[in-house]
Amino acid sequence: MNFSAPDLSQHPPRSVRIRLGGYVILPRMLDKCRAEIKGTQGPYHYACPIDQRFLQFTGVDAEALKAEVSKGLGDGELLAWIQKNGKTPRSDWEIHHWSAHQEATAPGAFESREFVNEQIKSAGLDKRSDLATWFDWLDADDFVSYGGKA
Structure with missing residues (x-):
């Protein structure tokens, strides 16, 4: 790389x-x-x-x-x-x-939380209960977006 x-x-x-x-x-x-x-x-x-x-x-x-x-x-x-x-x-x-x-920091406003929930679901990460913060979501999304398994 x-x-x-x-x-x-x-x-x-x-x-x-x-x-x-x-x-x-x-x-x-x-x-x-x-x-x-x-x-x-x-x-x-x-x-x-x-x-x-x-x-x-x-x-x-x-x-x-x-x-x-x-x-x-x-x-x-x-x-x-x-x-x-x-x-x-x-x-x-x-x-x-x-x-x-x-x-x-976790998504706080309703719109932010709704956005993250939609992103988690579309990435196939909706079975993961440990994705609480913005950073948790970003790291997990990067991983699955490039071939990692949820």
């Missing part, structure tokens, strides 16, 4: 749980951004609502980040850019607690 320019029509992005600089969501978002630039994003969308959580927390503009990603920078270089250019600098403590909160 080419992680510097992933083909997300062939494999999923990194798990939403993988951290970079302590941030969940960020490595997955970078994978989607790189794939979108290359035109190989498959069913994934850069700057989707999950990505927006990171962008809002850090105060990073999605298009400005995409411009940096398009330069071919690595994860560490992009993290340094985010730390320098984010409008909302965060301490290690804040990043840790924000990431832990994101991992534990």
